Each structure stands twice: as C-alpha cells, then as structure tokens.
Amino acid sequence: MKPSSLICLLLIVPALAQAPEDWTTYGKNNAGWRFSELTSINTNNVPSLAPAWIRQFGSNGGNETTPLVVGGLMYLTGPSNTAWALDARTGQAIWSYKKASPAGLNLCCGQVNRGFALQGDKLFKVNIEGVLVALEAKSGVTLWETKIADYKKGYSATAAPLMVKNLVVTGIAGAEFGTRGFVEAYYADTGKRAWRFDTVAAEGDPGAASWGGDSWKRGGASTWITGTYDPELNLIYWGTGNPGPDMNGDVRPGDNLYTCSMVALDAETGKLKWHYQFTPHDLHDWDAISDPVLANLTVKGKPVKALIQANRNGFFYALDRTNGKFLHARAYTKVTWADSIGPDGKPVLIGGNEPSEEGTRTCPGLGGGHNWQAQAYSPQTGLLYFPSSQHCMLFYKTKQDYLDGQWYQASTVGENEHGVGSIIAIDPATGDTKWHFDMVSGTSAGMLATAGGLVFGSDGQGYLIAFNARTGKVLWKFQTGAPVAAPPISYAINGRQYVAVMSGQSLIAFAVPK
Amino acid sequence: MRFLISLCASAFLCAAQTPPPAATQASENGRVVFRIYCAPCHGIHAQGGRGPDLTRGTYAAGDTDADLHRTIVSGVTGTEMPGFPDFSQNIVGDLVAYIRSAAQREPPQIKGSFKDGEALFWAKGGCGACHKIGSKGGTLGPDLTRAGRQRSYAYLLESVVHPDADISPGFETITVVTRDGKKIVGVHRGYDNFNALLVDQAGKFYSFDKNEVTSAKQEYRSLMPGTYAKLFSPAELDDVLAYLMTLKGVQ
Missing domain, CATH: 1.10.760.10 (Cytochrome c-like domain)
Known part of the structure; x- marks a missing residue:
C-alpha cells in the first residue's frame, strides 16, 4: 500500500463508519447489515410516511441497484451501463453516465446492475460486458476502466463492488455459459489488479479432486452478489454460484469445489483462508451468492463471530466466520431434497431428487427458498430479515455439448404448481423463525432494517411495506406502481430521514411530511 | 443464475409423443433452448399447452422459416407470445430447426361437425x-x-x-366474505397481499381491501x-x- 492511500484510508474509513445519515456501501456497513441507525422515522410515525419525490428514469430493463448517499448526493446505477448522481433532497439529476454495451452479450438475466462502491471522490461500478469503471464522484467523468472478463466467453458483470481499504473487490457472473468464476481486487487509484481468487479449483489446488476430468474448466461458481468484510480478521467473505452445467451433474462428478460455497479470502492476498460448501455437487442451481451477513451471536451460551445466510437451497445457516466451521442450519421453507444438515455440516440427502429426462419434482424450485435478495440484520432485535419463496419445480436433464461462450446448461425446469412467498424474521442464534408475513408470491426485492424499530421490504406486486421489526405487524404500505426488484435504503439530510427504493423505472424517496 | 422461467407459469400436458425424426445438431441445440424458453407455454415436446401446438407444421404467424424467425425474435402482438430479441441468429436458427423436426405434419383427427x-x-x-x-x-x-x-x-x-x-392467468376464482356475512364469488381482476378485485357472474365489479372483509381467497379453479x-x-x-x-x- 502506498503511503498516500494509507492516509486516505485513515481519514475516510472512520468517517464512513460514523455517518448514520449516509449510505456508503452496498450492505450499509462492511458486515452487510443494511441497518440504518436513523430513528426519526419510527414505529410511531411511520403510518404517515409519504413520497417526498419521485425520479423517473425511463430506462429499459430491471432496476436492482442499491443507491449510495453521501453528503446529500445520491449515486445510483441503472441497467445497460447507466448511472446518475441526484440531489438526494429533491431527486434533481446532477450528472448522468452512459456507456453503450457491446452487441453479442450472453446474459442469463438481463443488463442489470446492483450499484456503486464509493471511496473518497471516486465511484466504482462494473459494466455489463465485464469492465470495472472508476468515475469521478462530482462529475461522473471516467477516471479509468479495466477489463475484468471476456463477454464473448459468456462472462458478464452485475454486482456492486466492495471497498476493502484501497482495493476495489469485484465478482463476476456467467455460470450458465461454461465460464469459471473468480473474485478479484483492483487498486482504487490505478485500476491495476492486486489479486485474483479462482472460485473453481484447478489442478494444483487441494479442491481439484472434486471435479471429474477437465470439467472444472467450465465449472461456473460465479460471484454475482457483493461480499462482506471483517476488518479485525482481515477476511473478505464471498458467496459462489452454481456449478456448470447447472442441473446436469453427469459431466462433473464430485463435490465441485468451490461452487455453492462461502469462501473466506485474505484481504491482502486473496488467498483462501477457509471454505464451506452448502450444496455439494449441486443439481438445482442453488447458488450460495446471497450476501454473507456478519454478526456476533451467542450460540448455546457461547459467543461466536458468525456468518449467517438464508441459502437458496432452503436452509438458513450459521457458520463460525473465523474458521468456516458449521454451527447450525434450519429449513425455513419447504425442502424435499435433504432431511437436515448433519453435525458435520453436510446435507442428509433424500434420494430421488436428481433431475431426469421426464422431470423430477424438487422443493425448493430453481429460484430457491431465498435467492439474491438483500437480507437485513438488526442489532436492535438480533433478527435476520429476508424474503422467501415456497415453491417446487420439475427439473429436467438434457444433453448438450459445450460451445465456447454459448449457453451451457444441459438441463431445464418446468413449473406446474403455484408458489407462495413470505418475509421471514429469523433468530440467527437458533434458526427459529420469529415471525413471517405470508404473501401471494415471492419477491425480487430486498430488505432494510432501521433503529426506528422498523423493517422495510416489498412484495411481488409493487407494495413497499414497513413492518414492526419485533412483531412483523404491517405498520404502513404504499403501492409504488411497479414490482420492486431492489432493496430500500435510508439516509438523512439536515436531520430529515428518507427511505428510498427503485421501483420499476423510478426512484421513490419517502419521508414523514413536514 | 437468477431466474430461468419468467415468461409464464404452466401446466405440462405430457401427452405421449412419437419421437422426432433423426435430430441434427442444430435441432438438438434448438431442443435444449426450446425446453428452457418455449416449453413453459408450448409444452415440453412442443405439443402445445397454454401456447399453440407446434407439431402441426402450420403456424398462426406464418409458415416460412423467415416467419418463424420473426415470430421468435419479435413475438406476436396481441397474444401471450413474447419476443426474444436477445437471441442470436444461431439460436433462432436452432429453434426453427427443432420446431421443424418436431412438426409431425399430421393434423389431429377432427371427427365432429x-x-x-x-x-x-x-x-x-x-x-x-x-x-x-x-x-x-x-x-x-x-x-x-x-x-x-x-x-x-x-x-x-x-x-x-x-x-x-x-x-389461464387472470381467470382464477376469488371468493370474498364481507363483514356483514355476504359471500361474493367471481373472476379475478386483481389479487395481491392487500386487495381483492373481482367481477361476479352478473358482471358487477368489486374492489375490496382485504383488511376490511372477513375473508378473501383466490383459488386456481374455474367458475366454469x-x-x-x-x-x-x-x-x-x-x-x-x-x-x-x-x-x-x-x-
């Protein structure tokens, strides 16, 4: 690290940690809590919450971004390589950014983007074609661009980067195209690469034996949601996605490390400190990419530095984040593929759940019990909040040869049942569900917890909903006019607290009327 | 990956099928793509379901390869068929090859008048x-x-x-019991976590806040x-x- 970056770090990091009115990183803090310390919107006055302003962008595609707010300015990314800076009090645009994306992208899920990372006067985002970009925060002018992956091979980039000291840490997407995932760190000032961790174990890696033949070359394990960071342990935590091809394991015998896993990486070197695989030899596309939430819990009377996640495979997990040891797991939705997770941390499998030519019914379905939707953790209640689906699907296996850069799934799914959804509050120390709000469907929206005793989330039909964080009682709701596919954030300007969320093509900022 | 099926939910009518003619590589590739994107409506063997039967060799939006290409890329306005503008020409070509291979060209036996x-x-x-x-x-x-x-x-x-x-989506049955004990049964016009909107058999439209009624439920059954x-x-x-x-x- 250069001395100048060190000074910068010393000045900035404590400042960021001390600013409850701002929202300066994807998960609000390094631990991914999405917990706002602001209290002026609270259980008493939330029923009067109303839109303060609405900004319509008119962009095409899904809006999944977590806006950042600092110093009264809001920075947010849109689909198709777009971004804006807005006055966070009025929604007035200050600058905009647009970079044409190339033709010939291979995307599973649209030209989405989930947000900026911020350090000092610089913003960092990925563009869909696999380019990491640094922008000047006050102007939106490009400072540097670094290619991180080749879109022609099926890679794409969608996640908000994570700032760790002077490093911009980024993941990648593309596990449906025979790619090989990674986590990389780049120097914030130059865009030069500091380190890379390959999430598919290759020859020479202790995990290589978990792949039959050369199947690791197309092994997937993409890293398409932002990780978290523990500065005391100096470890970065990042979840990894499905093995490739998705629901056909015939060509990839073995556990397929490090797919569907949590990896803990040394922040200086990117070296693997530990890993834990939630779903060995996954056959149902159950990525483990959901944000790893870091919380210090008391488990069976003992304090433990935990990592908690509602995994896509239908189980909620708590791990010891110092060493990756399994603490406990509990099904939070309907699960038919495993009886339980054993004391050794391995699933106790139920037979007959392998995808087949004519279809095999398994619960949860391909989207999982809880997918990528941002979780929220409240230190006030000690509860973890996340949206969930209860849904089963038919999983089909087909034959498919690998072609460079082409869709490589060798499998598909069908639905013949109507799923339902819920928003769940779980006690991470035990896995007990404390409350749940049942919904007519699942939702793509994420969660926000606040010190006002509130939790915000959205259903699949456009309602932004405020719950009492302890009881789950609905205290307020607002029909935003389009399905929400992003998590809400909260910030304050001159003491006035806002809750803001992307809905459809609009950013809506709510406040208690003056 | 995130979502695979976002087009429509479906019921598969897995009728017995004769196997398609010897598959070319293109039609086999097309079959894989078809299963992912098209099967939810057109059936796992292209035999139709909520979407048209594609094994008949005749298509509403035109029968030539160019017609099929256009239909896949742009969809069919006014129907439930969406377009897939992000598909490469190769993928569309593979799909057309598969649809051709699946077409039995024997129209179903229609016995009646x-x-x-x-x-x-x-x-x-x-x-x-x-x-x-x-x-x-x-x-x-x-x-x-x-x-x-x-x-x-x-x-x-x-x-x-x-x-x-x-x-079919939008034709579910909704039953509301009001606080004064009245039971209203009708067809879905909107149903979410907070509201129930329906039209009864006389054609009268109702809009209820679920918090203001005794019960409201949606069922996947037909009023027919x-x-x-x-x-x-x-x-x-x-x-x-x-x-x-x-x-x-x-x-």
Missing part, C-alpha cells in the same frame, strides 16, 4: 354467456376468438371436460361448470371441439 358444434356452443352449451367469439358473447371467461390457433386440440378438450385442469362431459354426448363433444378448432381469429 363444426357446424353442429357452433349451434351446440351457443344454444345447448350456453357457452357464449361467458366466452366471446369475435364481438359476440360474454367476458367472464377467456376470449375464444383465436382458440383454434392458440390452444392445442388436447388442451381444448381438457378445458371443456375439466375446466379446473389449467387456469365441470358438467360438460355429462351435458354433451361424446358425439356432441366432438362437434364442439371441431367448432373450437375452426376459431382462428376474426377474418
């Missing part, structure tokens, strides 16, 4: 009370103006005999009577199906 079926539909069956054909008929049930294009024979037969087998297999003789049923299969849109 469509003329007699038309009379049965409007008179004895009373189907027009709820279904519209062209500008004639009611609005409670799905519009059947293009039913012969949009649905397969097997799907239509099942829909007449077992109306609950697959409910399940008695048509008894009402119609087997020969009459053939006639009605023959009529439905002639419905290919207003000329």
